[in-house]
Amino acid sequence: MEHNLIVYNTLTRKKEKFEPIHPNLVGMYVCGPTVYSDVHLGNCRTFVSFDLIFRYLIHLGFKVRYVRNITDAGHLEGDNDEGDDKFAKKAKLEQLEPMEIVQKYTIGFHDVLRLFNTLPPSIEPTATGHISEQIEMVQAIIKNGYAYEVNGTVYFDVEKYVKEYNYTILTNRNLEDLLTNTRELGGQDEKRGRLDFALWIKAKPEHIMRWPSPWGIGFPGWHIECSAMSKKYLGDQFDIHGGGMDLAATHHTNEIAQSEACNHSTPAKYWMHTNMLTVNGSRMSKSAGNGFLPGELFTGNHPLLQRGYSPMAVRFFMLQAHYRSTLDFSNEALDAAEKGFKRLMTAIGLLEKIQVSESSSFGNLSEIKDRCYQAMNDDFNSPVLIAELFEVVRIINSLFDNKLTITASDLSDLKSFIQSFVYDILGLKDDQLADSDNMDDLMQIIIQMRNDAKKNKDFVTSDRIREQLNAVGILLKDSKDGTLWNKI
Incomplete structure (x- = not known):
């Protein structure tokens, strides 16, 4: 091959x-x-x-x-x-x-x-x-x-x-x-x-x-x-x-x-x-008190976290660093990754709204695709690939604003490019709350964390989880069948 x-x-x-x-x-x-x-x-x-x-x-x-x-x-x-x-x-x-x-x-x-x-x-x-x-x-x-x-x-x-x-x-x-x-x-x-x-x-x-x-x-x-x-x-x-x-x-x-x-x-x-993980420049470890579990990262239920981050935002954050380089967790770095991920997903969402033309003026997609392959062929260099994808984001936004034009054939190629590099290779997907199956998996982890806190008589944490979920429009209801949740 x-x-x-x-x-x-x-x-x-x-x-x-x-x-x-x-x-x-x-x-x-x-x-x-x-x-x-x-x-x-x-x-x-x-x-x-x-x-x-x-x-x-x-x-x-x-x-x-x-x-x-x-x-x-x-x-x-x-x-x-x-x-x-x-x-x-x-x-x-x-x-x-x-x-x-x-x-x-x-x-x-x-x-x-x-x-x-x-x-x-x-x-x-x-x-x-x-x-x-x-x-x-x-x-x-x-x-x-x-x-x-x-x-x-x-x-x-x-x-x-x-x-x-x-x-x-x-x-x-x-x-x-x-x-x-x-x-x-x-x-x-x-x-x-x-x-x-x-x-x-x-x-x-x-x-x-x-x-x-x-x-x-x-x-x-x-x-x-x-x-x-x-x-x-x-x-x-x-x-x-x-x-x-x-x-x-x-x-x-x-x-x-x-x-x-x-x-x-x-x-x-x-x-x-x-490579290893660090938190604010220090090596992540339980003994240092700066280690946190995925569930805590998703909910924000940890003293070092200002809030929670979606699983896809965290995956995007991880992929922004080369697998052989140190990955440093901080609220600022996670915030930046989340903004970048949302910017990428928002641009992809515009593809269905772009009007086609008889000619294309956005440039050569094959050159960008070649650079994406060069990045991945260089020891799976996902940070460089992601940087190239933001050039595509710029093009998509310009197409949506009618500053550039694209033919139906080129638009189809662009959608195929996104499918290959964003979804198939990077493994990203839009994990907004509308994704009910994914959301239920996440909520079960959060509910288990709350149940563990109640079991350990840590009612401050238990109440904090309920209150923070209420703040984002999610209601918890305790019943004989367990804890149920629904959007308010």
Whole structure:
């Protein structure tokens, strides 16, 4: 297939022409969420970015098998059975079974991504649904001599691996520095080397999520699930592996090591990573108190937000930054993005009102289209594409004001251009309140936030949500069937 797509490969740290392993078929694996809590904005930025990539590859004519996993196994804080089982801890807190936690937050994850208008992946496997594949992979790694078992726990032997492979190929970190900065092995530590990590962990009696294995009752380590599932659905080698940049140093580094130890090949040809989020110039994090959830961003129910923003305005805001650049949230930046998004949607709405003429005087649409393709072909440069779209906005406004003319044929081409670049590639849509289906999804998130506030006896927040909704013309009504809403 003829194309000029260039992508930045984290593995080689340079831009390369995109050449899929199999002609016309692209295999893409993106690390999905761990579903024991609400999806955070960092996740959303990653999934919106790879939705853009998914959409553009489809637009170019590729068949894409997009695999995005769901982590629903009870991983611990450390490799050596340290810390709490995150799912069991959350289940105890909410008085639910662990798989009820999984179901609740998986549904919430899908609801949020639907609001962001992301396309569903081709396959969405779960870690708990692929225990046998993970066990088989661990067995193969042991057989090949790169893992060892101690008291029911299996560890990857990094020091053995580095004798034949480059363990830090993805990050280019110095191995000696890694060893220096890793804690000393204590007398009770089972691992042979400081960098060794768990492939399979022996379960304590109180551990809820557990499975039988050749090494006893236990559960998989975190990294093995992605290696096993990408291998099953995309083969030993596939085209694109993606995720947030925070995954590169440990999770993706260990994925490469596992796959090479099992299959004797690097799993992905191109590694792509999204950059971090900041808030008013500071890194977004729960501990810093400057992190907020998508629902809070939509409602404005957060101390750092002056008001709420629609999901499409937030998607537009995210796409205004290149996926490899830092994205800084501030009220001023969100306000500007919302104005830009509304300006774009307003102009598109004028297309049906433009009068056609016998000649066109607006210029050459093909030149603008070429520049749009050049932007997207340059490592999916959505900010440059959006800048080109505002040149089209200027043309549309001039056509509507009869300052320029356009033929029926050129108007049809212009509408097709908008369909391709605004809707199909950028994944934008007009999400005004008139979109009742989309609005209901958003309202269910807001109602759940209010219910959680009432449950926690935070009546100030509960009343604030009701009052702010009333101010924009939405009435909440509590009934025996739950909370209902309607426009005033």
